[in-house]
Amino acid sequence: MIVPEFLTWIENTHVATAIRVSTWLFPTVETIHVLSIVIVVGSITMLDLRLLGLASRDRSVSELHREIIPWTWASFACAVVAGSLLFSSAATKYYANTPFRLKMMFLLLIGVNTLIFELGTFRNVKSWDREKRTPLGARLAGGISIVFWICVVACGRWIGFTK
Amino acid sequence: MTLPTFCDWLSNTPMSLKIQTVLWIIPAVQTVHILCVTIVMTSMAMLDLRLVGVAGRQQLMSRMVNRFVPWVWWTLPILLISGSLLIIGEPSRELLNPYFRAKMLMLLTVIAITLVVQLRNLKDSTFWESRKLLAGCAGGISLLLWIGIVTAGRWIAYY
Known part of the structure; x- marks a missing residue:
């Protein structure tokens, strides 16, 4: 199946049609999407600020990581489900939309950044767990994460102002 | 002067006209607004x-109040400024909108609750620790109000 046909198929599913036709479903799913993103960005920023040595400096990185990341993942899952539902309602339109594509690109880059951090710098966290000044790799990961998440939010908002 | 005439007047001021005609201002200001919401809400x-x-039970309540409430007071002014710019740009979209009014009402309520939580804690750092039920009510109502504020904020666009 090629892309345009797949997108049309998505749009014609019962769920997608229901969201498109209803007056209240889209804003409701969108509200859930926004609330989820708010918690994703807010929680991950707390960890990022710790990695940068700008906040929660008296707390160990691994402890903060253990407390925060489950909330981040849970909200991220909600954001993905709600976002997919929004996408389905006008799949062809969103697929061709530049800010939407940029948003997906930034999400991908965040994924790569997270993977490098989790499999690299974070593995020997025990040796810098309580340091106020974390290793360069950790500071880079935190800074990149904050900047890219701001881009995700900006692109997301921008989608609403394009056709 | 009635509110609709005020909206009319405001939307014809040079600043409002500027916000209306420069296409990137509203999305940019909304982005700043939402990013600040993430800080306050979290x-x-x-x-x-x-x-x-429900969470963070190994930490003292007084420490949590001291740790998180300042973020709210530092971010709220940016929210008020960015929100005001959005109102100046589209006065009738906001001021005559029931969702906007509900949002402001919930915001004032939650600010009052937060002030009480902070001031009680300031006077006596064991105040909330020793009043679990009251603390639970304050926390629960505050959380619901913040969810309501974000929801109403998003629904402004659909009135």
């Missing part, structure tokens, strides 16, 4: 969930 959610007793 800080409050962390504190509220602690007050309710």
